[in-house]
Amino acid sequence: MAGTELDAPVVIVIDDDPMVRRALDSLFRSIGLATTLYESATAFLATQAPSRVSCIITDVRMPGVSGLDFQKALAAQGVTTPVIVITGHGDVPMSVGAMKAGAVDFLTKPFRDQDLIDAVNEALERDRRTRERAGDVAGVEARYAQLTPRERQVMDLVVGGLMNKQAAAELGLSEVTVKLHRSSLMRKMQVHTVADLVRLSQDLTPQARA
Incomplete structure (x- = not known):
């Protein structure tokens, strides 16, 4: 157009x-x-x-x-x-x-x-x-804003390289629960791989993470 x-x-x-x-x-x-x-x-x-x-x-x-x-x-x-x-x-x-x-x-x-x-x-x-x-960047921050506090915690751990079992132990949750949060946050962030999630996380400003 x-x-x-x-x-x-x-x-x-x-x-x-x-x-x-x-x-x-x-x-x-x-x-x-x-x-x-x-x-x-x-x-x-x-x-x-x-x-x-x-x-x-x-x-x-x-x-x-x-x-x-x-x-x-x-x-x-x-x-x-x-x-x-x-x-x-x-x-x-x-x-x-x-x-x-x-x-x-x-x-x-x-x-x-x-x-x-x-x-x-x-x-x-x-x-x-x-x-x-x-x-x-604005689009990434808008999607990140839709995450729940727990999903943000899971995202930080996943981006940091932790496996589901390790993230579960860190947060005191079951591995199944972490998998559910991970699936939800990946959908909200509109990514299919951890590599894509890592790339998007690099676009987030400290203000967006606050």
Whole structure:
């Protein structure tokens, strides 16, 4: 089923120069990508994190929050949207700083349109993979939430490598009871093998286990 305009990828452009914003808006719309434009990092930070696949293009030097400080602010807020940094005054330390902060690319003006398009495509694909992974983890945590406290205990022991008889001894239960709990939790977690259960358990956060 084809995606709608509301869930199509979007390129977020943050630059204090209106001419740059218009030029980038025109460039990305010419290849079928939606854009959202902001004149400052502060204006973007006042909004909610993007709910669809996206990437951010920002200038290093802007009034208020600079591009590098903006990257730090995103990290502090837990926003994982990939960032591409552009500048007309780039230098090696600045480039290294941007990349260490997680930038997908660092482009010095003037750059070729194709170089920026390539960077954007890479960033959008990275965000798509991140969101798919987050969706998978959320699904695992939702299934884990359906387990009873006893099933969670059995799951921890099974994942830890204990056989049914050993788990029964650990919990003070009969082996038959442990088998029933194990069968139930495997069904709820939607897995057929212990190896799959181990793999899913690695996706669970401490918060989900609490």
